[in-house]
Amino acid sequence: MIQIKVFVFNPFQENTYILHDDTKECIIIDPGCYTKQEETELSAYISDNQLNPVVVINTHTHIDHILGNNFIFRTFNLKPIIHDAGTIFLNNASDYAAMFGIQVADMIMPEKFINEGDKISFGNSTLEVLYTPGHADGSVCLVNHEQSFVITGDVLFNGSIGRTDLLTGDFDILAESISQKLYSLPDNYIVYPGHGETTTIGNEKLSNPFIRG
DSSP states (O other): OOEEEEEEETTTTEEEEEEEOTTOEEEEESOOOOSHHHHHHHHHHHHHTTOEEEEEEOSSOOHHHHTTHHHHHHHHOOOOEEOGGGHHHHHTHHHHHHHTTOOOOOOOOOSEEOOTTOEEEETTEEEEEEEOOSSSTTOEEEEETTTTEEEEETSEETTEEOOOSSTTOOHHHHHHIIIIIITTSOTTOEEEESSSOOEEHHHHHHHOSSOOO
16 A cells, blocks of 8 residues: 655645555655755655655656755665656756756756656555656656556646746647546546645546646
8 A cells, every 4th residue: 555645845835755655665756855954854754654765756857846856865875767858957957946046956867767658666566657748848647556646747736737838848748648648547546746736637637727638
């Protein structure tokens, strides 16, 4: 049984997820911890629950979702796993951060890349990778079919979708990613987004004001 812990980190109010099962192996998704307090909060949860981090994944590499990558590497010796199309944002992370008044060091580069259909394993659990560009090149969603949930990064939100006015954003591509990949999942699947509250695939298909199912 996968347990899902969400932290809301950094000035962008980004959702960082830690998933673990009974084996105590865990996966860290979009570490956005920026301040020392946020770093302590994340590491204390892992320590207090005696978890063993084995994978760190960025659903995409916009600055708010990668701010904690270097901390995770220093603390747990884990390099991020991303889709290779997202390297453009990692290579220029300091410049992008400066646009928002944030100072960061050069980001640790990925250990390996993930693609559509790949399986990410931790403990006895598996997440399936969906490639879902449109908000940003390199965006992926992570699906667990056994417990009927999907972690969507900034692709799909509760009542909204990812913005498409940033570099590599494209509304038509995002609409295709959502309608063909996410809306093909069963209606009962819980959506854990990169910002804001959870929703379900069925709710968004019925009432999302941007893209209906």
